[in-house]
Amino acid sequence: MYKVDMYYTVQTLHRQGYSKRKIASTLNIHRDTVTRILKDIKEGRQVPEPVKKIKLLDQDREIIKKSLERGKSAVLIHEMLVSRYKREVAYSTVVKYVRDMKEKEVYIPIHSDPGEEAQVDFGYLGLFWKDGKRVKTWLFVITLSYSRYAYYERVCDQKVITFLMCHIHAFEFFMGVVERVRIDNLKAGVITPDFYEPLIQAQYAACLAHYGCSPVTARIGRGQDKGKVESGVKYGKNNFLPRIDHRDYYRLGSDLTRWNEQTCNLRLHGTTRRIPAEVFKDIEYKALKPLPPERFELFDIETRKVNAFGHIHYKNNYYSVPYQLIGRELVVKSNLSVLRIFADNTRVAVHDIAKGQGQYITREEHQPEYKLKKPRSYYEEKMITIGEYAHNFMLELENIKPRHWHEMIRGILHLCRFYDNQAINLSCKRALSYGAISYQEVKTILEKKLYCLHEETEMPILSGFGHDLDIYDQLNK
Known part of the structure; x- marks a missing residue:
């Protein structure tokens, strides 16, 4: 034709x-x-009459139209045509036909005033060597919507604290703050989904509020909402990345900074036909809000489960929380020097972050009362209650074994569950008289009721340590 x-x-x-x-x-x-x-x-026909091609799915147009009105996807429509109507048609053909049937959307250019908006996005750069390891590397880009003046930074993760730090660096690079920041819909974008947890959202909003601006998210599947920064990401990948002839992560940072200042912001912009740096200097910089006196204090926010010992694990150390929270998921908030721990938005513990590794940092108030280490006065009072000989036994044991007497005294106090105070007191008296100062000796006396015997009765030899050592002195003469 x-x-x-x-x-x-x-x-x-x-x-x-x-x-x-x-x-x-x-x-x-x-x-x-x-x-x-x-x-x-x-005959007056200056233009040839168009030939209307008959498409394979024209016969099913009404079926497809009704299916679209019911909200069915191209996948379901294809399955229906093949299984129910026995059509021999490829899935790609159905997709193209459905796309042609849908009403075409009309887009309107979005214009921003100076200092009104900045757009943020990430772009993947590939693998680079960092400290002997290959790490995934992304390009963080924030573009001022009016002047197209941009800030670029390379990062090796997309954690919230990294995301916020990039914003802080950008504001300081611009030497001012815009009214609002338009970010990607992070549930479907490049930031990890947990960024949209309520606490993380609050931290991001708090960071922007500190600088006097607010966040606005782009709609899912609507790249045109932040087309300026997406163009900036594409420009960085197509113009900057091909210039790099190495895979060193640290060199990449200095190369990117130099390219950002000497090439990117000094070029003639393809859309505005103006140089971003000149428009920023002459117009947009004057419209930016001033930076606050102090930087926003960044916090690393994560969730941790309390282990059976009543501690949470953070940065290779263990920190105590109230024992009632064992087994629960808690939120930890750190500024790299102080660790704050929250349960249901209520702060339950605060610790200084330890410098070593594998340490248990424990506060006594977090432990159940029966697990707390008792003072000496507690044991002395209990032994005095049992009797005079029991108290003397404790004093002698403390003198012989200054480091381990607590455990033995606790054992003797445990015997109060099975024997009365008089029996325990007399058993301590017999143990003292024979110099058998140990928990096991007192327990044996109680079990065999030796406290009922006269003191002249010999004590049973419980071990090799019970021999009279004077014999060896006789042999050496």
């Missing part, structure tokens, strides 16, 4: 006196075609 240009060409040559044979030879078309075109022109 020849188009309108062929009609005009045939008409022009015919007016210049060319015969039909010569026109056909000149244009390399059939003479019958020349005759038909001249006939159409004579």
